Amino acid sequence: GGGAPPGGGGEVPPPGSPASGNWAGLDRNRRGATEARAFSGPGGRLTPREFGNAATSLTANPDATTVNIEDPGETPKHQPGSPRGSGREEDDELLGNDDSDKTELLAGQKKSSPFWTFEYYQTFFDVDTYQVFDRIKGSLLPIPGKNFVRLYIRSNPDLYGPFWICATLVFAIAISGNLSNFLIHLGEKTYHYVPEFRKVSIAATIIYAYAWLVPLALWGFLMWRNSKVMNIVSYSFLEIVCVYGYSLFIYIPTAILWIIPQKAVRWILVMIALGISGSLLAMTFWPAVREDNRRVALATIVTIVLLHMLLSVGCLAYFFDAPEMDHLPTTTATPNQTVAAAKSS
Amino acid sequence: MAEAEESPGDPGTASPRPLFAGLSDISISQDIPVEGEITIPMRSRIREFDSSTLNESVRNTIMRDLKAVGKKFMHVLYPRKSNTLLRDWDLWGPLILCVTLALMLQRDSADSEKDGGPQFAEVFVIVWFGAVTITLNSKLLGGNISFFQSLCVLGYCILPLTVAMLICRLVLLADPGPVNFMVRLFVVIVMFAWSIVASTAFLADSQPPNRRALAVYPVFLFYFVISWMILTFTPQ
Numbered sequence: 001g002g003g004a005p006p007g008g009g010g011e012v013p014p015p016g017s018p019a020s021g022n023w024a025g026l027d028r029n030r031r032g033a034t035e036a037r038a039f040s041g042p043g044g045r046l047t048p049r050e051f052g053n054a055a056t057s058l059t060a061n062p063d064a065t066t067v068n069i070e071d072p073g074e075t076p077k078h079q080p081g082s083p084r085g086s087g088r089e090e091d092d093e094l095l096g097n098d099d100s101d102k103t104e105l106l107a108g109q110k111k112s113s114p115f116w117t118f119e120y121y122q123t124f125f126d127v128d129t130y131q132v133f134d135r136i137k138g139s140l141l142p143i144p145g146k147n148f149v150r151l152y153i154r155s156n157p158d159l160y161g162p163f164w165i166c167a168t169l170v171f172a173i174a175i176s177g178n179l180s181n182f183l184i185h186l187g188e189k190t191y192h193y194v195p196e197f198r199k200v201s202i203a204a205t206i207i208y209a210y211a212w213l214v215p216l217a218l219w220g221f222l223m224w225r226n227s228k229v230m231n232i233v234s235y236s237f238l239e240i241v242c243v244y245g246y247s248l249f250i251y252i253p254t255a256i257l258w259i260i261p262q263k264a265v266r267w268i269l270v271m272i273a274l275g276i277s278g279s280l281l282a283m284t285f286w287p288a289v290r291e292d293n294r295r296v297a298l299a300t301i302v303t304i305v306l307l308h309m310l311l312s313v314g315c316l317a318y319f320f321d322a323p324e325m326d327h328l329p330t331t332t333a334t335p336n337q338t339v340a341a342a343k344s345s
Numbered sequence: 346m347a348e349a350e351e352s353p354g355d356p357g358t359a360s361p362r363p364l365f366a367g368l369s370d371i372s373i374s375q376d377i378p379v380e381g382e383i384t385i386p387m388r389s390r391i392r393e394f395d396s397s398t399l400n401e402s403v404r405n406t407i408m409r410d411l412k413a414v415g416k417k418f419m420h421v422l423y424p425r426k427s428n429t430l431l432r433d434w435d436l437w438g439p440l441i442l443c444v445t446l447a448l449m450l451q452r453d454s455a456d457s458e459k460d461g462g463p464q465f466a467e468v469f470v471i472v473w474f475g476a477v478t479i480t481l482n483s484k485l486l487g488g489n490i491s492f493f494q495s496l497c498v499l500g501y502c503i504l505p506l507t508v509a510m511l512i513c514r515l516v517l518l519a520d521p522g523p524v525n526f527m528v529r530l531f532v533v534i535v536m537f538a539w540s541i542v543a544s545t546a547f548l549a550d551s552q553p554p555n556r557r558a559l560a561v562y563p564v565f566l567f568y569f570v571i572s573w574m575i576l577t578f579t580p581q
Contacts, residue, residue, distance in 0.1 A: 118484075125485040128555040160486070164563060171570055178577070195577040197463040 124159040124238070132161055139246040142280040148246070149239050149284055157238040162245020166211045169248055172255040173207070174200040177319030180259045184323050199319060210311050211248060215240040218285075218304070225292055233287040243284050247277040251312065258316060261323035270312055278305040414438045421501045424543040431494045431547065439500020442507050443472045449510050450574055462578060471574075475567045476500060483552060483560045490551035499564070502544040506568065509536035510575050517580055529576060537572040541565060 113120040135152045142148065178196050185191040219237045226234055235243075254273040258266050282301050289297040398406070414437050420427060447468035463471070480495040488495075513529045544564050552560045 122485050122487065125482075125487075127559070129558045130555075132559060160482070160559060164482075164566075167563075168566060171566065171573075175573055193577075193579055195462045195574070195579070197467065197574075 124157070126156060127158040127160055131156070132158075135161055135242075135246050136249050139249050139280055140276065142276060142283055144283060147284060147287065148243060148280055149235060154239075157236070157242045159238070159241070162211060162241055162248075165245050165249050165252070166207050169252055169255065170200065170204045170207050172252050173315055173319050174203045176255045176259050180261060181321045183259065184261050184321055203315075203319065206311075206315070207248075210307075211244055212241065214307060215244050221300070222288055225289065225296065229292050232291055235288060243281065247280050247308075250277050251315075254312075255315075258320055263323060266316060266320070270316060274305075274309050274312055278308050281305065281308065410435070410437060414441070417501055418504055421504045421543050424546040431490070431498070434494045434497035436493070436497060436500065439476075439497065439503070442500060442503045443469060446472070446503065446507050446510060446571075449514060450578055463574060468574065471570065472500075472503065475570070479563045479567055482563050483548070486552065486556045486560055488552045488560060490548065495548065498544055498547045499567070502540045502547075502568075503571065505536040505539040505543070506533075506571050506575060509533050509572075510578075513575060513578065517578075533572050533576045537568055540568045544568075 113123075131152075138146075138148055138152045174196075177199065181196075182193055215237065219235070219240050222234065222240075250273045254269050257269055260266070281304050285304060286297075286301060289300045292300075413433065413435060417435075417438055447465045450463060450468050451465040476496050476499040479499060480490075480492055483490065483495060484492065509532050512532050516525060516528050516532075519525060541564065545561055548564065549557055549561060
């Protein structure tokens with residue numbers, strides 16, 4: 001005969017409570033008791049849906065099985081009524097407790113293929129055109145209140161942006177350097193134009209090493225500090241690579257503009273580009289080291305910006321010849337004429 | 346074990362009978378004859394196919410492959426929406442074009458200057474690794490084109506740039522000057538646009554629509570770099 005309950009004995013849990021088996025993640029509402037928030041959505045795109053207060057579901061069905069999980073490290077300042085709009089508000093939403101837990105759970109749900117399958121690497125390229133444009137725009141306009149990683153990347157770090165921005169930058173620097181040298185030495189009879197193809201491989205080594213090894217070192221450093229000091233915000237390796245990749249985008253127009261053979265113009269461009277991308281990096285990584293020792297935090301940020309400056313100045317010095325203020329004379333001067341010129345000056 | 350449903354006419358039966366209950370009673374060797382004749386139709390024709398391409402003369406084989414390559418060249422030069430490049434892909438054409446381009450672009454081996462144009466191996470590596478990277482990129486973005494089809498299309502669409510290289514070489518035989526440069530620049534730009542249009546016509550359909558620009562941009566970068574190498578070629 002039919003009619004036996006599918007669960008086999010006991011009461012059926014209400015659909016709103018976590019025991020119905022359809023929940024993942026912790027709540028962000030600070031009411032002392034955690035609520036369950038279920039996530040659902042097709043193809044890995046997860047959107048939160050609230051199923052109501054834990055208190056109300058408890059009163060509705062007092063026999064229902066519910067699970068109470070306290071947020072570890074929940075500090076008393078996160079009470080209802082705490083002032084919003086301060087800089088700490090971002091950290092509330094960036095909390096390593098629930099947000100990184102959520103993203104870890106999300107990451108576990110998304111990247112579930114083993115690393116030797118093709119699908120695993122496809123998850124790193126799961127971006128649409130408008131998303132890439134949004135991220136590039138966000139890297140060009142770093143606004144103090146907005147964290148680049150939180151706004152643009154937190155859901156979905158990609159490798160498309162970093163890889164192709166670096167590739168474009170390599171060729172932009174090599175080609176612009178070549179063009180600029182050609183234009184500077186244009187009138188000289190002794191100059192024979194060469195394409196300088198060897199510099200492409202040097203540029204590629206420099207740019208790709210910077211874009212991958214520095215994030216690796218920074219990630220290792222942040223992990224090490226995290227083990228000593230409980231930091232609120234922590235980034236995964238891919239997110240750091242993403243930030244560095246998109247922060248290099250400003251150097252593409254800068255490299256093209258470096259063709260202009262004026263020293264002052266070039267240094268102004270260096271300052272502007274360093275200002276924009278340096279501030280992007282500093283604002284991204286400041287929340288990750290803020291909890292640490294003051295000196296360590298400052299030293300980290302200064303090192304990040306210094307390395308960035310080293311990259312841009314180094315590329316400028318190596319690939320672009322210095323524009324001479326006065327060109328060499330187009331006709332080779334005889335020794336008599338040079339001596340006469342020296343005597344008269 | 347499969348259980349037979351209780352028939353409604355027997356409310357009193359307590360235990361259901363298993364299906365195929367009486368099957369073990371059947372003795373196969375005696376009751377069901379299993380013998381006969383199997384004939385393969387068209388047996389003689391299969392043998393014909395096997396030897397048809399193996400026994401033909403070498404000239405036939407080469408001409409057939411050359412004709413296929415030539416047909417694809419025509420498709421690249423007059424790009425229409427057709428599937429020929431994708432359906433019958435081959436890598437002969439890209440190889441011929443790449444070797445021709447690299448041979449024409451390489452600098453003199455007796456060159457004393459350290460920084461010059463690319464070597465043969467550098468051009469070869471750039472073309473093939475560039476094509477492989479673009480193919481991997483389009484597959485990772487979710488395109489449904491196969492690996493070798495994409496390599497085939499990218500390789501064949503270098504044809505306009507190879508033609509540009511030939512023209513530039515001829516133009517360089519004249520005396521150098523700004524006019525010379527302008528002519529070469531114009532030719533390279535036109536051929537670059539032609540390559541982009543041809544490859545986009547074949548490749549764009551295989552991408553999901555919201556990522557088309559992401560997949561086409563690396564193709565643009567690839568042909569731009571090759572055009573740059575052609576434009577800056579200076580004979581020693």
